[in-house]
Amino acid sequence: MKPTFISILTLAATSTLAAAQRLAPREADFFAEALNQTPAPTSLASIHEHLASEPHIAGTPGDQRTIERIAALFESYGLVVRRQPIWAYLSYPVGAGVQVVQGDADPIDLSITEPPVEGDPDTAHPDLTFGWNGYAGTGEVIGQVVYANYGRLEDFQTLADAGVDCRGKIVIARYGGNYRGFKVRYAEQAGAAGLIIYTDPADSGYMRGLPYPRGGWANPHSIQRGSITTLSYPGDPLTPFIPAVEDAPRLDPEQVDLPHIPVQPMGWQSAHEILARMDGDPAPRSWQGGLPTTYRTQGGADLRVRLRLEHQRRIVRTENVIAEIRGSTWPDEIVLIGCHHDAWGFGAADPLAGLICVIESARSFAALAQEGWLPARTVRFAAWAAEEHGIIGSTEYVEQFGEELTENAVAYINLDMAAMGPHFGAAGEPSLAPAMIAAARSVPQARNPDKTVFEQWAGSLRASDPAVMSLGELGGGSDHVGFNAHLCVPSAGFHAGGSDGTSYHSNYDTVAWYRMVVGDDYEPALMITRMTNAAIAQLTQPAILPLDPSRYAAATKNYVDQIAAITSRSPAFGADRPNALDRVATSAELFRLHAEPVVRRLADTEDIDPDRAAAINACLMQIERTWCDAGFETGRSWYRSGFSAPDQSSGYAAWMLPALRHAVSLDDPVLLEERADAYERFFARATELIEQAGRLLP
């Protein structure tokens, strides 16, 4: 219904937003404003209750019912829904037991369950599981105990340096410091017979604040679940690079490097039963956690722990659910927004604190579409399957639809667990910064409507100049990796925090927990939904895409300096800054000098003929894709981007300029020189493309 659209545009002519127009073309702002009439706390709360009504681990009946609920919601708004079935190799617990065996005394059984708590009836749901880690090995082992702090590479190195032998032992490590899968990998490499991972009260528990249900932090029983795979690719373990369709060719599970040893998570009350009985040398000072005992590295000969685990791995069916609203002007160009739907329990925070915003955003677009007002580009709203087992749904999506996405995807925005508090932040490719900043300038701050999100966000970054404000680094660990690291579709992740507690991957991740800790006003979710709507509008509405590739230069210089700091500490590289790094930084700088004037002219262009705009957009998108096409070798061929990858040894953090980081991790100066060539190629090609775009301007 175009009349509405035009009348709002007319109003805009008198606006005083002249300064903002450079960053945010007028139409996008008004479309965002119209979209943001719809989101409402009551709606968010009701979707939240609906989707957090039962545990829904990927591949279970609860998962299937959740998928149906999501599809039904999208359909109720009048949106077209596509469901992508996936047959993935998932892991499930069958049984488990942990015992402490000391001397001749009777073995003591340790609890690995989370008892129901008063005031939260959800915590008594019969479908909740005992604590487990996805893809843990099956078997029964018994051994002496070694404490390995956070189970990082450097922690196992410290143990080795101190002459502590992990072979045949049960290693106990605390959560935190890295992705839990690497704790398992390093424990296996050290020869451990089994691994216990527990939540220390210094990291979440009484040391941080009041435990649930009195406060938001881990209580003595809270157990963090989570997958422990560390494959060199995300997604279904049996179908790397290809979609996990029903009849896909599959790897033999025996040939896939999944964990072998039994791994058991537990709460700190059970861990205390082990740690307090240990009798070796005190652990290094920084290894001391918050339990009332001196932490030791070894348990001694008299103390043993028995782990008995039975887990199953099998191929199961689940589904991505994707709602689409087709663009009115450039329907082939697509902006995607997503969050996974599977959870380790109810998933009120993880993932629903993000998924409800995806759905509420879809409702906002649908409401305008009902009036005939469509976005100029196509928007897809995705609820991804089986993220928790290993980022499976979104990976299979990019593997199945990679060609279309490479051709047409403008950007991806990820909302995993996004609305956890009032303090907004965003990570993502630097080229998306102008669109995200423009969006943040138009949305009121949660619980403080006199401020914009931008003001709070810039304050937290201590950088209020939008020209240099940058997004955080996207690491691994969620559904953006297929988009930004495999397809080189620029991606952003939103996250709003600032609440006091965490129920992460525990059976206490319930609506009651969320409303007590994050709040029952749904203001953070309202803010995230509005930010999502506004960011999409910034990306769908302007004729010229608001991508700013010139920002890759400053980011590259920054990351090159970080890598230089690593090489300066490595004997393999010597004291001088490697020439390779200077080459990369200088080629980036040269690109910046060419790109910045063009980007400025692109941002100032209001009227442009559609064919020219399309050609310019093709150049801008091609620069992004060149991160995947310039021949970067990162040591893990699935991660194709030369700009960003997950950290190879911690999993959650980011490895920026991963082809260089990988060479440095191998202490190989010759390889570093070779790898620098690809970055020079990237910036040379990007310079050509941005100049081509410049020549297309009127």
Add this chain to the structure above:
Amino acid sequence: MKPTFISILTLAATSTLAAAQRLAPREADFFAEALNQTPAPTSLASIHEHLASEPHIAGTPGDQRTIERIAALFESYGLVVRRQPIWAYLSYPVGAGVQVVQGDADPIDLSITEPPVEGDPDTAHPDLTFGWNGYAGTGEVIGQVVYANYGRLEDFQTLADAGVDCRGKIVIARYGGNYRGFKVRYAEQAGAAGLIIYTDPADSGYMRGLPYPRGGWANPHSIQRGSITTLSYPGDPLTPFIPAVEDAPRLDPEQVDLPHIPVQPMGWQSAHEILARMDGDPAPRSWQGGLPTTYRTQGGADLRVRLRLEHQRRIVRTENVIAEIRGSTWPDEIVLIGCHHDAWGFGAADPLAGLICVIESARSFAALAQEGWLPARTVRFAAWAAEEHGIIGSTEYVEQFGEELTENAVAYINLDMAAMGPHFGAAGEPSLAPAMIAAARSVPQARNPDKTVFEQWAGSLRASDPAVMSLGELGGGSDHVGFNAHLCVPSAGFHAGGSDGTSYHSNYDTVAWYRMVVGDDYEPALMITRMTNAAIAQLTQPAILPLDPSRYAAATKNYVDQIAAITSRSPAFGADRPNALDRVATSAELFRLHAEPVVRRLADTEDIDPDRAAAINACLMQIERTWCDAGFETGRSWYRSGFSAPDQSSGYAAWMLPALRHAVSLDDPVLLEERADAYERFFARATELIEQAGRLLP
């Protein structure tokens, strides 16, 4: 017996120590070398056992027996001993009880005793006391509970800002962060009815390492005793400024600002009984200690604690014990070395880890004296009384003999608790740095005889250039304050640390604890004794005193910058650096430009006629005394030095340039300008004096 002396000097002529000679004139090095033939671990161990054979709180029969033992030791070496009786107003415990009262339940008695531990029979000695704080108020109080973190001024401010009312409450605070007396003062000012001070396991206990007797750290019962006076002068509370002789005129105790409220120290097991029952808002994150509970600021209406204390204050007699060895050449000029002898229990660490080195040093001098080889200047070895109650013995000494000391004291070295590990450090007036550095170059490092103490020490300071190496700041809290802050006799404190644990002021401060934690090799005590001998030799032997006043300039500039950082945060001072501070720094710099060339020439002078040397030394000593004579107002008239004073609000730390610091603490820019005048006067007078010394050189 001069021949020995001469033969060693002859050997020196061929030495390769040319470079060291500038810093340490030859004779001092050889005297030090001769002295250091005597100290022996077996002797130190035997003195240690002898003096730590029973508890000896000041004024008790154990104290008197310890005094006799010390005097007998000195006399057995052939030294002249003087005993200075002191009649001081001390505090003693009579009875105490602490109860937790919750709702209608029976009150729970909390332990305030330290049970004997296996393997350390000393801990069962009948003269050991329950836990108490010297000068605590007497009475019975009951009230709700407030937790005040470390009980610092800022902690009570945080409570006030949060609307927590301490009036009529029992405040519980943990040890650490300031001198315990200020916890009491601030609690009284906040209206508390009583105060509990406990040792948190995050500060000493299982979080730091294994508790005693398995390791060196506080066990659940370990109690830190200690005095809690915060008078504006140290020493006997009833006789400020004058010696506490038997018939001294005394203040009425009612007129002296001693603590009023009951104050009870306890171990963390008892404190846990209170903290775990508290029910208010969680405390700020940094207030969380190491007990397995979320720390709250308030206990709530249902929780009360009852304190019942009976303490006595009375005038009792004790004694300083001072051994002297008269100088052969300049007998009127005196170098003093001391450590207190009183303790809260056995005192194996505090004070005996220092006192045994004083006594072993005296034995070293006595051994040479037996051969007729005397130091050129007089040396006094002091065992001070009643330091623990309030630095009483040494204060009464400087008050009684102030005139002689002002005239003749070259330097004071304090060894309180000095030999606690292998890592040497020294604090003191900057002018003493060259002598201390020269000493450290001549003494082997404990447990690593291939290195000198200097190498280890310089490494820990990351400054190996002796020309700029500085000593640490002397704060309050031990027997140097009478010398450096009241008389302006330049002073140093030695401390060697690096052991894993503390028995500070507990009944576990026994020889067994010391030998387990610090070691039974007595290598640290051997090193401290040798450092003491060498430092004395550097001060007694050269004709020209090795004082370098030019080093006050760099120190002053440094402290002025620190004070500028404080004024820059105070609205009273505005953003500009106060002119007063620039005046002080500039006058210091001007002094440096005059002083450095003279000091260099003084250090290079080997042969000088005795009268000229005496006149030069008078100038050097007069510069030191000018810190007391230039009219500095510090807000506490007993602390006369314009260079250094104890921190007015923490007690242990130092207030450098205290006349300026005091003006800044009052937020008074006008006063700061006035106070700067005295510093300009100091540096002008010091410039005159150093130039006078220069003119006296041949």
